[in-house]
Amino acid sequence: MKIAVGTEKGGYLIDPESRLVTGPLFPGWKVTAFGQTPSGDYLAGVGSNWFGASIHRSPDLENWSQIENGPTYGDERALSQIWAFHNVGKRIYAGVAEAGLFASDDDGATWEPIEGLNDQPTRSEWMPGAGGLCAHRLLSADDTIWVGISAVGVFRSDDAGVTWQLKNDGVPPAGQPEGVPRPEIGYCVHNLDHDPSRPNRLWRQDHMGVFRSSDGGDTWERIETGLPAGFGFVMRRDHASERLFVVPLHSDENRVPVDGRFRAYMSDDDGESWTVSGSGWDPAPTFTSVLRGAVATDGEGTVALGTTSGQVWITRDAGDRWLQLEPVFPRIGAVALL
Amino acid sequence: MAVVRLPRLLDPATGGRRVVEAAGDDIGSVIASLLKELPELEVHLFDHRGDLRPHVLCFVDGESTRLTDRGAAVATEVRFLQAVSGG
Numbered sequence: 001m002k003i004a005v006g007t008e009k010g011g012y013l014i015d016p017e018s019r020l021v022t023g024p025l026f027p028g029w030k031v032t033a034f035g036q037t038p039s040g041d042y043l044a045g046v047g048s049n050w051f052g053a054s055i056h057r058s059p060d061l062e063n064w065s066q067i068e069n070g071p072t073y074g075d076e077r078a079l080s081q082i083w084a085f086h087n088v089g090k091r092i093y094a095g096v097a098e099a100g101l102f103a104s105d106d107d108g109a110t111w112e113p114i115e116g117l118n119d120q121p122t123r124s125e126w127m128p129g130a131g132g133l134c135a136h137r138l139l140s141a142d143d144t145i146w147v148g149i150s151a152v153g154v155f156r157s158d159d160a161g162v163t164w165q166l167k168n169d170g171v172p173p174a175g176q177p178e179g180v181p182r183p184e185i186g187y188c189v190h191n192l193d194h195d196p197s198r199p200n201r202l203w204r205q206d207h208m209g210v211f212r213s214s215d216g217g218d219t220w221e222r223i224e225t226g227l228p229a230g231f232g233f234v235m236r237r238d239h240a241s242e243r244l245f246v247v248p249l250h251s252d253e254n255r256v257p258v259d260g261r262f263r264a265y266m267s268d269d270d271g272e273s274w275t276v277s278g279s280g281w282d283p284a285p286t287f288t289s290v291l292r293g294a295v296a297t298d299g300e301g302t303v304a305l306g307t308t309s310g311q312v313w314i315t316r317d318a319g320d321r322w323l324q325l326e327p328v329f330p331r332i333g334a335v336a337l338l
Numbered sequence: 339m340a341v342v343r344l345p346r347l348l349d350p351a352t353g354g355r356r357v358v359e360a361a362g363d364d365i366g367s368v369i370a371s372l373l374k375e376l377p378e379l380e381v382h383l384f385d386h387r388g389d390l391r392p393h394v395l396c397f398v399d400g401e402s403t404r405l406t407d408r409g410a411a412v413a414t415e416v417r418f419l420q421a422v423s424g425g
Contacts, residue, residue, distance in 0.1 A: 028347050050393040050420040051348065051382035066351050066378040078386045 002061065003304050003325075005312060006031030006293070006334030011044060013061060014325055016302075016314060021327060025064065026056070033293060034336035035085025037092060037107045042338060045082025045094070053081050055094070057108055061338065071102035071111040073118070083293065086138035088145065088160075095135035099126060099149045103161070117147065117155060117164045122185050126152045129174070129188050129207065136292055137192045141199030146192060146217060151175075151207070153187030156217050167217030174207040191235035191292050193244070203271055205235035205246055205292075212271045226274035227265055228258040233292040239299040241318035244271055247290045247305065260285025264305065266319045278315065280322035293334040306332030340368045343417040344379075351378040360416070365398055366408030368416055383418060395419040 003014040010024025011031035025031065026046050032053070033045035042061050047053035055071070058064040071079055077098045084095040092104045094111065100118035102111040117135075120126075126133055129151035137148040143160040146167075153168040166184060174188035188207030195201045200216035203223075209230035211220040224230045227248050234247040244267040249255045257263070266277035294306035301318040310329040315322045342358045349356075360371035373380050385391050390405045397403070397417040398410065 026350050029350065046350065048347065048382070050391065051351075052385070052391060054351070054378070054381055056350065064350065065353075068377050070381065072381070073386065076386070 002338050004034045004336040004338050005306055005329055005332055007330035007332050009330040012329055031334060033082045033084050033334050034338060038090045039107050043085055043108060047081050053079055055082055067108060069110040071096055083134045083136040084138055088140045093138055095138055097132045097134035099133045099135045101135055101147060114161050116162050125185060139192055139194050148189035148192050151188035152185045154189050154217050170220035171206055171211055172208045190233045193235050193237045196239060203235050203244055205232050210246060223271040234290050234295045236295050236297050236303060238297050238301060238303055238318045240301050243268055243318050245277060245303055249289050255289050256287040260287050262286035262288055277319035278321050291333050294332045296335045296337045298337045302337060304335050304337060306335040340412045341415050342372050345419055347420055348382060351382055352376055363411060365405060365410050365412050368412050393421045393423050395421050
């Protein structure tokens, strides 16, 4: 297993055993997402402020080639970033900015838009968050798919991506005064995860706090007991330990850890309560953060975080002990365990 | 026939080729030849409207152009560069 690190300037691979670091992959390019095809090839979402975004594939994480027929809207919508890959059987989904989904049914060679989502009736009113207007997180169970779009909300499809419904009841809209009529869109989901054995049990790190759903997203309840703040970008579940992880930040306007205490927090009770995750954190004030794509789990106790100041933190025992790996990278936007 | 020079940053799309000979006497045909040989370049040089990307510069025989006139003549060289504004 390698820790794949996507940064503002290139991608890097860390062997967690030997600590050997290779890279940069794609020197000078932003590496924004990693994935794998059903046949086992690796995928990387790569982008540039000058030259746009594209998908590259590799059989070995060393030799990469650009996919010629990558996602494109073919209309006035620009594809500016690949945010996420997610596999459902033989199909690969790519979440992108401008927000939308594309799918490949031929191992990543060609990509088609998921029109039921991309052409939603509310589409013309979708607005970006600070990270852009992006489809950044997917989950699935059988024919049900969830996608998080900032700053629009969570959509769920119960028919394998044909039709989609907004699922944000219980979550306040972002940037709206209290008392205004509840809008249909404008919910700034930052991250999602669920329990594969109970797929309708969802957890959500939102712009407006930390939430849980027990009904597939139909309704959400706030779960922040023990957290120093509700804001943040991380939500991951290690399935072996059944632990949840978040990385709280002070607030929307001050996106750093409270008092500089950079730590992951974990929950052993489905989010009812939260405590600092284990030991190993830097005792010195550390004013950094973890972005939504910069967290990964293998489901077997390994969790990796990448920070905006270029550090990689890892636990191999589901959050009991944390270790910062060397070196320090450029600003990290994507982490994967491949 | 023109020589097309490409910036180092585009190596992932070109396999490291930074100089490409492209057939044609006008910019439209030179670009068509370039993209026929290196189709992966299209999304990097041109935006979703088909325009030269905002932070990409193009010089044809030493003159800066936004490639709005694809019929303009090319004598010897087309050079693409990233602008200082892009990141």
